[in-house]
Amino acid sequence: MPSAPKAKHSHRRRHDPTAAGTSASTSASGSGSGPKGSKPKPIEQRDGSGVPGISKLKASIRQTKRFLAKENLEPGLRIQTQRRLTALEADLAHAEKRNIEKKNGGKYHMVKFFERQKLLRIIKRLQKAIQHDEADSTSAQGKGKAQKGVRDAETQLHQARVMLNYILHFPNEQKYISLFPPTTGGELPEGDKKTPLPPHLDPGNASPADPSDARRLEILRRIEGMMERKEISATPEKEGRGDKVDVDVALAGAKSQQVGKAKDAQPDEEDDFFENE
Known part of the structure; x- marks a missing residue:
């Protein structure tokens, strides 16, 4: 009697609905995410x-x-x-x-660096000159000359500090206007050569014809006024820049305060207590 044929065992993998559901959910979740790295960062993580x-x-x-x-x-x-x-x-x-x-911060970084170093050396040199002249002024011989030297050096020291603050607080959204004439290769002068202080704040330089010179003088005057009002440091070589101040905004604020004071100072019709200065 012939034996019954053996049942063939199917080696085909059975369909697992659970596995299919898992893969489907995985593909569905993955399809929404898109390619790796295409998801935009939250706004608060894009920049400062x-x-x-x-x-x-x-x-x-x-x-x-x-x-x-x-x-x-x-x-x-x-x-x-x-x-x-x-x-x-x-x-x-x-x-x-x-x-x-x-963009401007990177473009003018080296120019500002060199000019800042020059001014720091000028400030140090003027401080030494003031100390030397003050010591000479104590003696009767050459007292008047020493006192005049102290006054001149103090004036130049003030101007040098204004120019240092000019570099530290110059508006970065504008093209930087250099304080010193351009040098070959932008290198610092040699140690035995004394860098003169630029005459931008001299009384004879009140109305320069060149637009760049006029703009430079305008910002220097604004910086000087901010130093007088103690909005920025009067000794930037010691204290550094601190919080950068927008020169144009500061000027607008100062003008609005002056307008407000002028309005408050106007005399009333029946009261002459307040007078314009």
């Missing part, structure tokens, strides 16, 4: 200011303007969108200013 990039801000502004151009937009939604547009435009202006400051 928390403002997204310029291209993204411009795209958001275009999209917001297209949305505002729609007809029959609800008044409440329109007001909300206009506020968003205003905020986006402010962020864009801030981002563009930040990019310019970063």
